[in-house]
Amino acid sequence: MADAGLTALRQFSFTTRPYLAVDDATGAPIGLDDLDVRVGWMLDLISGAETELISRLWQSATFDVLAAGCDSHGRKLPMHGHVAAARLGWTPHYPDGVYVPSRVTRVVTAQAVGTLRALAYRDTAITALSARFDPATGRIAAPTTAAEYVPPGFARGVVRQLTARSHRTAGAADARLRITDMQAPPQTSAMARLSAADRQLAHMTVTDAVMTLTVTLPTTAAPTARAQWRRVRLTAAIPPHLHRRPISEWHLPTLVLDHRGLLLRCAATEAVPAADLTSGTTAVGVDWSPSTLGVAAVATQTPEGVVSDYRGFTYDDRGLGIKLARLQTEGQLLHRKAARLRRLAAAAPPAVRAQLEEKIAVLDGHRTAVGVKRAKINREMAFHFGCQVADFAAAAGATVIAVEDLTTLETRGHGHVNNNRAAQSARRQAVGALTHTAAGVGVTVVSVPARGSSALCPGCNEALSRPGGYHRAWCVQCKIGGNRDHVAAVNLAKRALLGRGKAVRKRGRNPRIRVIEHAPVRQCRDKMCPTPSRQRHRRVRRSAPAATPQVGVNQTKTVPAPQASVWDTVKPATPQGVTGSREVHTSPTPATSVVGSMRSM
Numbered sequence: 001m002a003d004a005g006l007t008a009l010r011q012f013s014f015t016t017r018p019y020l021a022v023d024d025a026t027g028a029p030i031g032l033d034d035l036d037v038r039v040g041w042m043l044d045l046i047s048g049a050e051t052e053l054i055s056r057l058w059q060s061a062t063f064d065v066l067a068a069g070c071d072s073h074g075r076k077l078p079m080h081g082h083v084a085a086a087r088l089g090w091t092p093h094y095p096d097g098v099y100v101p102s103r104v105t106r107v108v109t110a111q112a113v114g115t116l117r118a119l120a121y122r123d124t125a126i127t128a129l130s131a132r133f134d135p136a137t138g139r140i141a142a143p144t145t146a147a148e149y150v151p152p153g154f155a156r157g158v159v160r161q162l163t164a165r166s167h168r169t170a171g172a173a174d175a176r177l178r179i180t181d182m183q184a185p186p187q188t189s190a191m192a193r194l195s196a197a198d199r200q201l202a203h204m205t206v207t208d209a210v211m212t213l214t215v216t217l218p219t220t221a222a223p224t225a226r227a228q229w230r231r232v233r234l235t236a237a238i239p240p241h242l243h244r245r246p247i248s249e250w251h252l253p254t255l256v257l258d259h260r261g262l263l264l265r266c267a268a269t270e271a272v273p274a275a276d277l278t279s280g281t282t283a284v285g286v287d288w289s290p291s292t293l294g295v296a297a298v299a300t301q302t303p304e305g306v307v308s309d310y311r312g313f314t315y316d317d318r319g320l321g322i323k324l325a326r327l328q329t330e331g332q333l334l335h336r337k338a339a340r341l342r343r344l345a346a347a348a349p350p351a352v353r354a355q356l357e358e359k360i361a362v363l364d365g366h367r368t369a370v371g372v373k374r375a376k377i378n379r380e381m382a383f384h385f386g387c388q389v390a391d392f393a394a395a396a397g398a399t400v401i402a403v404e405d406l407t408t409l410e411t412r413g414h415g416h417v418n419n420n421r422a423a424q425s426a427r428r429q430a431v432g433a434l435t436h437t438a439a440g441v442g443v444t445v446v447s448v449p450a451r452g453s454s455a456l457c458p459g460c461n462e463a464l465s466r467p468g469g470y471h472r473a474w475c476v477q478c479k480i481g482g483n484r485d486h487v488a489a490v491n492l493a494k495r496a497l498l499g500r501g502k503a504v505r506k507r508g509r510n511p512r513i514r515v516i517e518h519a520p521v522r523q524c525r526d527k528m529c530p531t532p533s534r535q536r537h538r539r540v541r542r543s544a545p546a547a548t549p550q551v552g553v554n555q556t557k558t559v560p561a562p563q564a565s566v567w568d569t570v571k572p573a574t575p576q577g578v579t580g581s582r583e584v585h586t587s588p589t590p591a592t593s594v595v596g597s598m599r600s601m
Helices: 032-056 060-068 081-088 102-131 152-168 320-346 350-396 416-423 427-439 484-502
Strands: 007-016 018-023 191-193 202-207 210-218 229-237 247-258 261-273 282-288 294-302 305-308 400-404 444-448 472-475 480-483 521-523
Touching: 007 427, 018 032, 032 102, 032 191, 032 210, 032 229, 032 247, 032 261, 060 102, 081 102, 102 152, 102 191, 202 247, 210 247, 210 261, 229 261, 282 350, 282 484, 294 350, 294 484, 305 484, 320 350, 350 400, 350 427, 400 427, 400 484, 427 444, 444 484, 472 484, 480 484
Parallel strands: 282 400, 305 521, 400 444
Antiparallel strands: 007 261, 018 229, 191 247, 202 210, 210 229, 247 261, 282 294, 294 305, 472 480
């Protein structure tokens, strides 16, 4: 484990909802419905100005400037988006007669520049791939230099765009294509990132498990003067799991409106134990499995070499994977129905077209609801998986958790349905959840190459045989084998141990090991991996009244079989209720926060 005296700072996010809103100047209470309306007015102004600015800047010259990273005078562009936009002269436009404070304009330009910077990489990749694209065969030539390399999954998406464009243009090939030639300006979400502003627009204080956010909101849909922007003080509860965490800084949230009203997406910085990759000798490998979300195994480096007991820990998704597969199939079916109705409506009479558009709207609503369900289940399963693997690594005394590099991991050879199902699993979200939970116990998550982890023997590095089918692996030379996912996890843990001294660190990403080194992994008879505790579930009791026995008759007592719910765990519910509800919290649980008042980022 890491040294207890060393700490590191990390950021994490959480959500909450305000349960009280008052006018900052007069102290008059504001209804939560009125608050949602006023926040919606500000979000409409921000999203409209952001969409107009991105559409006006959707030119090749914009991406040339962002790729170069310099302004017209050769000076390096600042990191902050609103400062870079001010230097380049990118100013949003608002409707005539509408007054918007300059701090709100900062939010608009920061979000617009962030979107354009994210698309600058795609513009460079499209230019490089279009030069090597053959419209006749629909294929791209191999890259000649390392700078032309593009991840295969990303390249396939660009090839589909290039193929569709060649069909529209009757096979005419252009020497240099840009992102502006391939697609329209992106659609942006209605949100307000307050971190781009200063205290004149918003500031926040946190005391006694209560967060107080003061933000300037319009009083009308089209404000015409400064007086129609007033400060509103919002009060929200900090989630109970953050009450005793060593939070060093609270950051300004992002305002979003959903079906329940105003949602605050907050971020904070806390101190966690610092981990050193080169200090530990035990690693846990996590292999993504098509049947379950992941499998973990332990490998230890000793003076005699790398050893492992080849006994893996298989994650139990509690039936959520089956539910996700069903929802995915349902969403695809709704998408196909809506697409067919759109094709029929294009050539239908006006009366029939109106009826078809109503049906299309219903199908789109159902598909959106299915997507929301899938997102909730994916988040729940990702964090449950992260907690299980982090506890497994901490019990094994590991300091490193090796996961497959998702940029090189591609699902193929399992059929269209299984490939699509595995590709849409929440693996990236699970990696983020695992990184967050593992950092709390001083364990570092590193990315290792995925190629050959399930096909090669950890001992002799030769190809494995499949005597018992796809899920079984056996090495004739080393006489070791078992579940192929467990063997793959041992390979990943070995790669992390051998290459931990050559890990590449980039800001905002997990450390990456790019070179595969081999050393024989000897099978150890001693038990190395801990036995995971079984998750006990609550008993589901039916509310049906018991039958009254007849007098004078001895009846056999029948005890029904206990039924377990995949949603409920043994963790007791918090007495405070659901965090972020619209009920007023009179006496919140006090927190041991490090700071009580924090400024913006």
